[in-house]
Amino acid sequence: MGIVIMPSYKDYWSTSYRYAKIADIMSLKRFQQVRRFIHFIDNTQADLSDRYYKLRPLIDSIRNQCLSVEEENAFSIDEMVIPYKGKKAGSRRQYNPNKPNKWGFKNLVRAGVSGIIYDFMLYGGDDTFRGIHFTEEEESLGIGSKVVIALCKTVKKKASTIYFDNYFTSLELVYILRENYGLFSLGTVRQNRLKDAGNKLVSEKILKKKGRGSFSQVVCNENKISVVKWFDNKQVTLVSSYTDAYPLEKIKRFCKESKGQVDVTCPQIVKHYNRHMGGVDLADMLISLYRTGIKSHRWYMNIFSQLLDICINNAWLLRRRHNKMKHTVPLKDGLKKFRYEVYAGLLKRDRTAAVTQTESVSENKKIKKPVAERPPDEVRFDKFDHWPQLSGYQRCKYCKTGQASTLCTKCNVHLCYVKNRNCFLAYHVKQ
Incomplete structure (x- = not known):
């Protein structure tokens, strides 16, 4: 259903639009019966203080499988919106006007550059950090910084690098990740979180006069933190615990005056950020290509379908990684074809083949x-x-x-x- 999408799930069984690859597996009434009775926990034994108790066993199971995957050494942390427009989820549903799907559940994700998701946690307000312990120093940070620390607690390879955007970044976070967890980090940062470093950087007005590619840098050798402000079409400020502006590189940008490509000076910290920050966005894009749509009055079914898609995409990316490591000749192994292989495999696994029994021996x-x-x-x-x-x-x-x-x-x-x-x-x- 993620590949062949119809306006209503009943259309797969209808006379006019019948789709045999789905309708031949089970009847419409059987499918409706499965939809009606699918459940993930015994409500009489559930922890009702958990805002996602309806899905908690499934969430923990899939999260543990993600944590068991062999990791890379560069991760990005960002939020992924699970689309949901209904009102039965209450305050679990969030609104973000800057996202393509403005209404939905907020899933906080740690993914690799390849798009493989290694850890995630659903935002639940005060209940977000259920079972996670923070030090007094970490408790004083904002919710964005605490999300990064919570997702970094499960990183297996030390000396890895974590990338995040300005929603999560603070100078204290960058320092704690390096000193307490042995993790390097890099992220864009808001001006009101720079403290004294903001006063030592050149203002945006001066950078704009110097032109595109101009930058200003402040480095603290004691805390091993560098802050770089760079002006392209507009200014962007980045903070890192392992790199700074040098060595400088040249990148191509379109110029309106000359109506062509021109060389623009680019600090090294910007190159690192652009190269490694897109892991969560890549994972989100792959899910949106063939999203398993489940329209239901029960709010948790949308999260269930998202978890299914995460499993399928991780499996596809892991197979591509395996083939690359084995130097296997690359085949036309697209995500759509892989989803069909999963369908065909599940359809025949542990099922008896349809054989016409003929009595040939009297x-x-x-x-x-x-x-x-x-x-x-x-x-x-x-x-x-x-x-x-x-x-x-x-x-x-x-x-x-x-x-x-x-x-x-x-x-x-x-x-x-x-x-x-x-x-x-x-x-x-x-x-």
């Missing part, structure tokens, strides 16, 4: 009192790992007249497998 020709030892019925009819293998001719152990060269590797018996008689199939099917 009752009077079956071996009813076998002399040779037969495997127990629990093994014979378990439909697992009964592979045919060519062997020398022996009498068939199912019919009285056949000479068989096909051996069952699990039951270790010879069975006919010829054009007009399939004793191999009949032997393993319970009558």
Whole structure:
């Protein structure tokens, strides 16, 4: 349903728009029954103080799987909006006018440059940091800085680098990440969070007079923090604990006056930020390509569908990473094709193939009192790992007249497998 989207889920079963790849799996009433009764926790044993108790077991399970993935050494932290316009979620639903999906749940994510999501936490107001302990120094920080610290507690590789935008950044956060957690960091910062460093930087008016590419820098060697203000179309201020403006590089920008590309001086800190900050945005873009839409009055179903898409996208990105490490010849392995492979695999896994059973051996020709030892019925009819293998001719152990060269590797018996008689199939099917 994420690939082939229709206005209503009932259209997949309708006479005019019927889509066989969905309608042939189950009936409409069965699908509606599953939608109605799907549930993730026993309400009588739930912790009602948890704002997301309806999904907590599922959230913890998927989060633990994300944490088990082998990590990169550069991460970006940002918020991901789970679209939801209903009003039954109460204050869990947030409004952000600067996002494409303005209404929805706020999911705070730590992702790699590749787009793989390694950790996440749903925003729940005062209940956001459930089960997470902070020091007194960390408690004094704002909610944005506490989100970064909470997501960085699960980073396995020390000396990794964390990137975030101005919603999260503060000078205290950059210092604590390096001193207490051994993590480097880089982020854009708001002017009102620079403290004394803001007074030592050149004003935007002076930078604008100097032209595009001009910058101003302040470095604190004692706390190992650098602050750089750079002017392009407008000013941007960045703070880092591992790099500064040097070495300078040249980048191409379009100039209205000359109506062409011109070289603009770019500090090194800006290059690092632009190169590594887009991990969460990439993950969000991949989810939006083939979003699993579940329209329901229950607010938590939208979060459930988002978690499903996170799992699928992580799996696809991990397979691409694996193929790259093994130097496998790259195939046309798009996300759409991968989603279809998941569909096809789940459809056939642990299900019996549709085989038309034909009785080719009459009752009077079956071996009813076998002399040779037969495997127990629990093994014979378990439909697992009964592979045919060519062997020398022996009498068939199912019919009285056949000479068989096909051996069952699990039951270790010879069975006919010829054009007009399939004793191999009949032997393993319970009558």
